[in-house]
Amino acid sequence: MINFTLDQWYGWINAFLWPFARLLAMFSVAPVFGESTAPSIPKVGLAAVIAMVVAPTLPPFPALATSSYEGLLVLAQQVFIGMALGFVIRICFSAVQTAGDFVGLQMGLSLATLYDPSTHSNTEVLARLFNILAMLVFLVFNGHLLMLDVLIRSFTALPIGHASLNPAAWMGLAELGGKIFSSGLLLALPLIAALLTLNISLGILNRAAPQLSAFSVGFPIMLISGVLLLTVVLPHTPSYLNEFYQEMLGHMARIADTFAAPRGGAN
Structure with a gap:
């Protein structure tokens, strides 16, 4: 008859439960995996x-009782x-959505909103479009596999049972939150600059010819110009997003290393 001790049961349970907790926590926060539209099971x-x-x-x-x-x-x-590592990649998608908000505001589409099931709130149309584009680019460049690779390697850099987190x-991680605004503005900068120049031109035209109402003509011009600019800029966006993803994957690995660093020893 084969007998198992309680310590052996604890060892087998912990060997599955602790890695599972880190993986599932990242899946609940990270893009693609953490979308509310993705089935939970x-x-x-x-x-x-x-x-x-x-x-x-x-x-x-570590030899510890699971319920201790x-x-x-x-x-x-x-x-x-797991949540901290997943949040690093989530910053990429938040930056892209911020870029969509900036562009939509310049085009006059700030009031055009759709219900976003991932955030359970109303999101601007362009922000939703940019988010879908970012998700497709993320999958095309195997970002989901690279993210899993970084997470799995974090078990070596930051082993389970580490004494304390730095x-x-x-x-x-909080400083990386600034990337939401800086990278979002950088992504939207070509469109913002072109639309702002067009807006200034319409203002000058209104001063030169007061009988021409810039309010009645300006909105369709801004909207059509914005759509045309999107057709020119969006095909070049994936290369920038790929570099951005690679940068954030590097930050993800560095966050794991910083967690494992002794207090006072992290840069």
Whole structure:
């Protein structure tokens, strides 16, 4: 008769549960996987399958009871790590949506909104369009696979059961939030500059010919010009987005390294 000790059961449960918690936490936040339109059951199943495949290759786990205070603390630690790493990639999509908001405001489409099921709120039409484009580019360049690769390598850089997380990583994560505005403005800058120049031209025309109402003519001109500019700019957007994704994947790996760095030793 084969007998198993309680410590062995705890070891097998922890070997699956802790990696599963980090994976599922990232899936709940990261783009593509974390969309509210994505079914929950396949999301949980995918995280479980990856956890079972990855678990035998990971460094040794601490011998802790799953339901003990220390075991629950490790579990919560994995959830925080997964959410932090997923949030880094989420910044990319927030920046793209911000660019869509900037362009829509210049085109006069700020009042044209659609219900976005991913955020459960009304989103501008161009922001929704830019978000779909960013998601397609992310999948085309295998961003979802690269994101999983960085997460799996984080188990080596930041092993499960690490004594404590360096708080400098949270500060670095907060500083990355500035990318939402800077990168979004940089992405929308060509369209903003062209539409602003056109808007100034219409203002000068209105001063030169007061009988020509710029309010009645300006909106269709801005809208048509914006659509034409989008047809010129959008085909060149994927190359910029690919570089942006690569940069944020690098930040994702650095955040994991910073979490594992001793206090006071992170840059």
